[in-house]
Amino acid sequence: MMRLYNTLTGRVEEVKPSNGMVIRMYLCGVTVYDYSHIGHARTIIVFDVIRRYLIHKGYKVKFVQNFTDVDDKIIKAAREKGVKPLELAEHFIEQYFKDFDGLNVLRADHYPRATEHIEDMHRIIKGLMEKGYAYRTSKGIYFHIAKDEDYGKLSKKQIDELKAGARVEVDEEKLDPLDFALWKFVDDEPSWDSPWGRGRPGWHIECSAMSMKYLGDTFEIHGGGEDLIFPHHENEIAQSESLTSKEFSKHWVHVGMVNVKGEKMAKSLKNIEPIHSALSRWGANTIRLYCLSAHYRKPLEYDETLLKQALAVWRDIENALYELEHAMMIPAREGEEGRAVVEELKGIVDESFKVFMDRMDDDLDTPNAIASLLTSIKAVNRYAGEDMLDVNTAKTVMPRLNDMLFILGLKRAEVSSEERARIEEMVKRRSMLRAEKRYKEADEIREMLRAEGIELVDHKDRTIWKKLS
RNA sequence: GGUGGGGUGGCAGAGCGGCUAUGCGCCCGCCUGCAGAGCGGGUAUACAGGGGUUCGAAUCCCCUCCCCACCUCCA
Numbered sequence: 001m002m003r004l005y006n007t008l009t010g011r012v013e014e015v016k017p018s019n020g021m022v023i024r025m026y027l028c029g030v031t032v033y034d035y036s037h038i039g040h041a042r043t044i045i046v047f048d049v050i051r052r053y054l055i056h057k058g059y060k061v062k063f064v065q066n067f068t069d070v071d072d073k074i075i076k077a078a079r080e081k082g083v084k085p086l087e088l089a090e091h092f093i094e095q096y097f098k099d100f101d102g103l104n105v106l107r108a109d110h111y112p113r114a115t116e117h118i119e120d121m122h123r124i125i126k127g128l129m130e131k132g133y134a135y136r137t138s139k140g141i142y143f144h145i146a147k148d149e150d151y152g153k154l155s156k157k158q159i160d161e162l163k164a165g166a167r168v169e170v171d172e173e174k175l176d177p178l179d180f181a182l183w184k185f186v187d188d189e190p191s192w193d194s195p196w197g198r199g200r201p202g203w204h205i206e207c208s209a210m211s212m213k214y215l216g217d218t219f220e221i222h223g224g225g226e227d228l229i230f231p232h233h234e235n236e237i238a239q240s241e242s243l244t245s246k247e248f249s250k251h252w253v254h255v256g257m258v259n260v261k262g263e264k265m266a267k268s269l270k271n272i273e274p275i276h277s278a279l280s281r282w283g284a285n286t287i288r289l290y291c292l293s294a295h296y297r298k299p300l301e302y303d304e305t306l307l308k309q310a311l312a313v314w315r316d317i318e319n320a321l322y323e324l325e326h327a328m329m330i331p332a333r334e335g336e337e338g339r340a341v342v343e344e345l346k347g348i349v350d351e352s353f354k355v356f357m358d359r360m361d362d363d364l365d366t367p368n369a370i371a372s373l374l375t376s377i378k379a380v381n382r383y384a385g386e387d388m389l390d391v392n393t394a395k396t397v398m399p400r401l402n403d404m405l406f407i408l409g410l411k412r413a414e415v416s417s418e419e420r421a422r423i424e425e426m427v428k429r430r431s432m433l434r435a436e437k438r439y440k441e442a443d444e445i446r447e448m449l450r451a452e453g454i455e456l457v458d459h460k461d462r463t464i465w466k467k468l469s
Numbered sequence: 470g471g472u473g474g475g476g477u478g479g480c481a482g483a484g485c486g487g488c489u490a491u492g493c494g495c496c497c498g499c500c501u502g503c504a505g506a507g508c509g510g511g512u513a514u515a516c517a518g519g520g521g522u523u524c525g526a527a528u529c530c531c532c533u534c535c536c537c538a539c540c541u542c543c544a
Binding site for chain 2: 007010027028029030031036037039040041042043044046071072073155156157158203223224225226227228229230231232254255256257258259263264265266267268293294295297298299301303305306308309310312313315316319320323365367368370371372374375378381382383384385386434437439442443446455456457458459466
């Protein structure tokens with residue numbers, strides 16, 4: 001049973017499926033007005049790993065992640081670029097998929113967009129008006145937090161102190177400074193007709209509308225970056241629970257920020273590393289290992305040396321995978337020694353898998369889970385170095401290793417059959433040159449392949465190749 | 470000011486009362502045609518500071534000092 005910290009209760013709690021084995025998850029996605037950066041990547045990768053882990057454990061996970069495609073920032077950016085807001089949003093949604101497919105993040109079951117759920121939002125607003133939780137001013141429709149007696153329960157805020165903070169905008173018409181907009185009256189584009197007048201939705205209403213539409217009034221997990229706890233998630237709870245009188249999300253999961261030199265990575269601070277640029281520099285596996293190298297609730301520093309560390313870890317894993325793949329071609333070793341190697345490796349991998357799962361169960365302890373995976377990896381590399389791997393060891397080890405790699409979302413580069421044939425031809429030619437001690441020519445082939453990202457590794461009687469990723 | 474989370478070896482990061490975490494980096498040696506991987510050894514006494522509790526504390530209690538996030542749009 002997986003245990004995760006629940007922001008709502010402040011405790012680590014078991015994630016329980018609803019009916020049978022179904023777990024419904026909603027993740028607050030991105031506002032599409034610019035490129036996604038490493039901070040977004042961290043949150044989305046963490047949710048991807050939670051999802052993969054639950055899938056591995058046999059749950060049926062229904063996963064929804066939204067796009068905020070109507071918002072002041074989008075409108076502003078579109079105006080500056082001289083394009084329509086919805087076109088700008090569409091462009092960055094396309095970019096989003098390029099980035100996150102590139103990061104090997106599994107596609108969600110639904111990617112609802114705010115602009116396609118205006119009617120659903122109207123229904124919620126209407127319901128809240130009818131139940132007396134919302135009221136109208138000349139500027140829009142507002143949610144009245146005073147009507148919601150447990151307002152603040154997620155962020156543990158004292159309402160009085162929030163008011164004292166005086167950071168909220170002054171609006172004489174609002175009954176309470178903390179009341180937030182459900183619908184804002186505007187005439188310019190983009191805007192939609194509503195029962196109360198033409199306008200745009202407030203920020204929080206979309207997530208209530210879309211999560212409940214696709215997952216039901218109550219679902220298992222909701223989350224996002226920890227900067228969304230207040231006001232966004234607090235307000236989502238207020239709206240949703242006031243409307244349905246039911247519990248909204250049972251479990252709230254929040255991911256820590258990525259910092260640059262101690263400060264949060266944010267577009268406004270101009271210290272972002274866009275995903276597309278990080279991907280071309282480091283590759284998906286390295287970025288994923290980096291994002292998972294810290295516990296998800298702690299801040300993660302964005303720093304070259306950390307990426308380098310993650311890359312070194314990935315190189316070890318990659319090496320082991322290629323050694324095992326090539327070992328599939330090596331006939332089973334006969335006798336006692338061959339069996340002993342299989343037994344020992346099996347013991348190490350089974351134990352490391354057990355520890356891996358145990359660490360993952362405990363509030364997604366990925367740093368330790370990865371450390372445990374590396375125990376297996378190191379053992380494989382050790383045997384590979386001693387030329388002790390064969391088809392039996394490979395077959396014994398691969399399933400458990402693949403399970404762990406699936407959960408973390410790590411995978412080797414793909415190699416087409418043409419590419420494979422060409423590489424193997426080159427390797428063959430080089431081996432002949434080496435046999436004739438024509439090392440200079442042999443090294444030239446190795447260098448040439450290396451320039452293409454193919455690395456050769458010589459064993460006693462054979463050479464294996466790796467396509468680095 | 471409020472709320473939440475932290476301060477561990479050159480760096481990153483576990484540890485939740487007693488047993489070398491781990492990874493990376495660096496140095497020496499072995500192996501290799503050279504690489505890569507691997508192996509052996511090393512990298513001064515690691516735990517913010519000060520008091521306690523305990524046979525025993527990085528781990529529990531008290532005090533002090535720093536750091537981060539949120540309280541405004543934000544993953």
